[in-house]
Amino acid sequence: MESGRQSNQQVRGASSPSVVVIGAGIAGLAAARALHDAAFQVVLLESRPRIGGRVYTDFSFGFPVDMGASWLHGVCNENPLAPLIGRLGLPLYRTSGDNSVLYDHDLESYALFDKDGQQVPQELVTKVGEAFESILEETEKVREENKEDMSILQAISIVLERRSDLRQEGLAHKVLQWYLCRMEGWFAADANTISLKSWDQEELLSGGHGLMVRGYCSVINTLAKGLDIRRGHRVTKVARLYNGVRVTVENGTTFVADAAVIAVPLGVLKANSIKFEPRLPEWKEAAIAELGIGTENKIALHFGKVFWPNVEFLGVVASTSYACSYFLNLHKATGHPVLVYMPAGQLAHDIEKMSDEAAANFAFMQLKQILPDASEPIQYIVSHWATDANSLGSYSYDTVGKPHDLYERLRIPIDNLFFAGEATSIRFPGTVHGAYSTGVMAAEDCRMRVSERFGELDLFQPAMGDESISVSVPLLISRM
Ligand SMILES: Cc1cc2nc3c(=O)[nH]c(=O)nc-3n(C[C@H](O)[C@H](O)[C@H](O)COP(=O)(O)OP(=O)(O)OC[C@H]3O[C@@H](n4cnc5c(N)ncnc54)[C@H](O)[C@@H]3O)c2cc1C
Numbered sequence: 001m002e003s004g005r006q007s008n009q010q011v012r013g014a015s016s017p018s019v020v021v022i023g024a025g026i027a028g029l030a031a032a033r034a035l036h037d038a039a040f041q042v043v044l045l046e047s048r049p050r051i052g053g054r055v056y057t058d059f060s061f062g063f064p065v066d067m068g069a070s071w072l073h074g075v076c077n078e079n080p081l082a083p084l085i086g087r088l089g090l091p092l093y094r095t096s097g098d099n100s101v102l103y104d105h106d107l108e109s110y111a112l113f114d115k116d117g118q119q120v121p122q123e124l125v126t127k128v129g130e131a132f133e134s135i136l137e138e139t140e141k142v143r144e145e146n147k148e149d150m151s152i153l154q155a156i157s158i159v160l161e162r163r164s165d166l167r168q169e170g171l172a173h174k175v176l177q178w179y180l181c182r183m184e185g186w187f188a189a190d191a192n193t194i195s196l197k198s199w200d201q202e203e204l205l206s207g208g209h210g211l212m213v214r215g216y217c218s219v220i221n222t223l224a225k226g227l228d229i230r231r232g233h234r235v236t237k238v239a240r241l242y243n244g245v246r247v248t249v250e251n252g253t254t255f256v257a258d259a260a261v262i263a264v265p266l267g268v269l270k271a272n273s274i275k276f277e278p279r280l281p282e283w284k285e286a287a288i289a290e291l292g293i294g295t296e297n298k299i300a301l302h303f304g305k306v307f308w309p310n311v312e313f314l315g316v317v318a319s320t321s322y323a324c325s326y327f328l329n330l331h332k333a334t335g336h337p338v339l340v341y342m343p344a345g346q347l348a349h350d351i352e353k354m355s356d357e358a359a360a361n362f363a364f365m366q367l368k369q370i371l372p373d374a375s376e377p378i379q380y381i382v383s384h385w386a387t388d389a390n391s392l393g394s395y396s397y398d399t400v401g402k403p404h405d406l407y408e409r410l411r412i413p414i415d416n417l418f419f420a421g422e423a424t425s426i427r428f429p430g431t432v433h434g435a436y437s438t439g440v441m442a443a444e445d446c447r448m449r450v451s452e453r454f455g456e457l458d459l460f461q462p463a464m465g466d467e468s469i470s471v472s473v474p475l476l477i478s479r480m
Helices: 026-037 082-088 122-145 152-162 170-187 217-224 266-270 282-290 330-334 345-352 356-370 406-411 432-454
Strands: 008-010 018-022 041-045 071-073 091-096 110-113 209-212 235-241 244-249 254-257 259-262 275-277 292-294 299-302 313-316 325-329 338-341 379-382 395-397 417-419 476-478
Touching (some): 018 026, 018 244, 026 041, 026 432, 091 330, 170 313, 244 259, 259 432, 266 282, 325 356, 330 338, 417 432
Parallel strands (some): 018 041, 018 259, 259 417
Antiparallel strands (some): 071 209, 235 244, 299 379, 313 325, 325 338
16 A cells, blocks of 8 residues: 555454544544554554644754644643643643633733834733733623624724723733734634634633643654554545445545544545545534634744843734734743744734745744844744645634534534544634544544444543543643
8 A cells, every 4th residue: 555556455354343543633643542442443544744733843943843732721630631741741831820811821921012122011011911801801791782793803892992991092002902913823813703702612721821841742652652553645535334434545545444533624624625425414514614713823933042031922012913923932941042933813824825934034024123133043944734735724713603512513423433633622622632532532432333333342441541540640840
């Protein structure tokens, strides 16, 4: 099969149940691991030459830089990934505690600058942050008053019309726009597309947000150990058979098994690049079409030396959220002289149209505006999550007028097809731990269904073994 010649592969044998898992991101790996440990014959098909999907640790600077996910959202033992991260002894750098209006970082950790290089006084940053919190609280009233959904941006405008005390002028207005820009970064979408009804329906675990100091890659590699993973295998067709599935990859090779776990990104499902035979039910197709997929990218700039203030984030305020920006200071958490520029929504799409050099230059120009003495980066890495055919977006979010249960509709199995991935997690969408849980859940559903036929309903093992042992391993958390 590696020669590219067409072949037919039976994953299933007579004695043990079999499954094809499609997509070796954290969800697919979690599903494959759990089913492998439950004595299934498992083949994991991955379109890219690498595994991990939207968890991707790049080493081209000579040290790890996460170009996809980099935070563990919810540094607590209830986090489904805590047992694994704890056991691997991976250090976390906490960038915020619970309930920050900026989600994964605290107000105090920022230095904000106007485009003329003037630093915004911290009291103003705090004051406008409090006003932003009040504005968001007031949008709840707008939600209660209106049966029809609207965008969070529209609700904010209604609040500001009503409450002149919350309106901001001049520099304070720019700081408010910057808070909006940060919110857009969290959802990877512009505020005029985010649903007022559902924007706050995701579940936030306690313990704040911790950066994976050494990168997320060891989590991926640990889950992948010992699995039969076929890289460079892009699935084009999934056919449901009587008591089985036939999965076809780009070069014509087919894999036949008792069941399949579909763990490809929502963007890939939206693009219809995988044909389902027979078609998926209408409600499933509708859920795929209606759930939003946002874009956030990273442009990592590696400098010869540190010339910026010793804060976790640098922000650039401006009169529109589109023109605002921010940089994550990796030096604070990792000791490496790297700033990561993170555009989201329309800005991220616009930057993805540029060459990598132009994108890196664009990011550097933002920095130059606030720190005119900034020295040129010596290296850069640019992500392209929206245009990469293997992701076609960064993570899912609730769009205006669509119900929040779309995530659950995406997850619900169809016969012997099981669905996993961040967009199937109604509790923790858009996260690594959410995607991981859906992989474990899909494996459990699959095992229940398929093993019944084999008469083997042994106790199910979670992906990483006995959690009662592993939760006792403490997480290594720091903040410098
Ligand atoms: C820039 C960015 C920052 C983020 N930051 C965070 C963060 O800090 N913390 C956090 O918790 N989450 C974060 N996320 C979200 C997190 O990365 C995702 O929710 C999670 O990794 C998704 O995992 P998944 O397994 O569902 O999908 P993926 O990781 O995308 O895995 C799907 C796999 O399917 C493969 N595939 C695609 N098409 C095919 C095909 N036709 N055939 C076979 N294989 C195919 C892909 O190559 C991929 O490997 C971030 C995401 C991005 C993009």
